[in-house]
Amino acid sequence: MTPALFGFVADLVYREAGMVLRPGKEYLVESRLKPVAKATGHDTVGSLANALRTATAALRTQVVEALTINETSWFRDREPFSALTDTILPDVLAASTRPVRIWSAACSSGQEPYSIAITLEKALPAGRGYQIMGSDLSEEMLRRSRAGRFNQLEVNRGLPATDLVTYFQRAGAEWEAIPRIRQNLSFQRINLCATLPPMPKFDVVFLRNVLIYFEPETKRAVLDRVRQVLNPGGWLLLGAAESTVGIDSVFERVPVGRTAIYRAPARDRQMVKEVTQC
Template identity: 50%
Template sequence: MTSLAAPDFAYICRLVRERSAIVLEPGKEYLALSRLEPLARTAGLSSVGELVGMLRRPGSMGLQEQVVDAMTTNETSFFRDVHPFESLRADILPELVERNAATRRIQIWCAAASTGQEPYTVALVVRQHFPELASWDVRIRATDLSPTVLAKAEAGRFTQLEVNRGLPAALLVKWFRRAGAQWEISPEIRRMVTFERHNLSVPWPATAPVDLLFLRNVLIYFDLETKRGILRQVRRALRPGGYLLLGGSETTLTLDDTFERVPRGRTAWYRSTTR
């Protein structure tokens, strides 16, 4: 059975943490092997140990980026967990439509957007249930650390298995078309989303404040101080009264007491009480 030497795993942990702030816990050697063995084979190497040897050499920056990319977790699906998107439709978007009637603008940011199912789901909710917003300036910004998943997201093409995971059949028929063995999202939905690379763990560049910030199932991968630093930046990114959505097992409790929990239906949103 393939194994990973302790010094090699320690090097991978340091590299991933330095570049992404993601913490690999002891005992996750199996994860490193499963993610990096394909990369080692592609590089013509016989083991992950040899791959680490290559990483230690000068001029290996490109390979190091590929390793960090491979070690990021990209689990996602359309309408993931269902209830947050029901709340988005029934509670949050109607509130924003009323609040932003004067500007006719809504800004949404999906951070750690992976292969795009989450931002496209948001766009589908907007187009399907709020036809009056067709004349508004609705912008959905989707970001991720991984250039690989961003390229797939931007292409807007999904396998049968991917569309089977959470996407209602009626929406598939209405907003997608066959593209060989895949399904391609309609240009109308695709144009609503812009994709860009972004590292949550470094200082964020100044951008227009957003009404909604999706940060789901991301904080769980960071240490305590990184979580607190990210939430401080979330506060600055949100428009006054804007909403933050975390994953079902995540909370701002004990991390940042300037956020208040705002239950809407079966979903807990968070709102900053200060800028």
């Protein structure tokens, strides 16, 4: 792949998904796009990249999805899930009696939203409902998430054996989430770098290990969109290497254990609500 073609692909990914591919990532583009090139009848990745100049929207989407990072595991980093049970849920439960609503943004193949569901199954009082929406840019990742099926290698990446036998059942060579879990989850394709579709307000948003791939202006825009769909005083969880510091001054940083979580100010959200109703 020539530098010019790499630059073209990098520009496409930035425009479509907000992700920055800097020089030096040519190996990533080559490895991710080889299967796409083969599947679409191109001899080389360079040929595929060149064809993108006049390609259909479907092929461009296929290329962008192939280059989207899909690294995930069960209860990743653990600290955010401890913060959810020890700090966030008591606050949310005291605020209302409706079902707890959580958005798992950029959920990849579904391990995060299902980890959240397991956490709520254990932590919520009897009779308290919950709704979890998972979203991703990739239709393939969403298909896998909706299926709720994971192979043995995938469940071995952080899913405790007790949770596996309690919340999953055998489905051939895979493990499938039990109906009680799956009925509380929904999945939707959402591009965080575009206007968000209509959706309910959430108590908590998991936006973990996403902002690190964006430039400051994109990060700021994404955080603003997320804040608009949070309930007054709603909570935001970011990745261990991410922060709103220097990007967004509205979210309040709340240290919890060895991590930090972020809260949308209730007064700010109430003012937005009042203006919207005028």
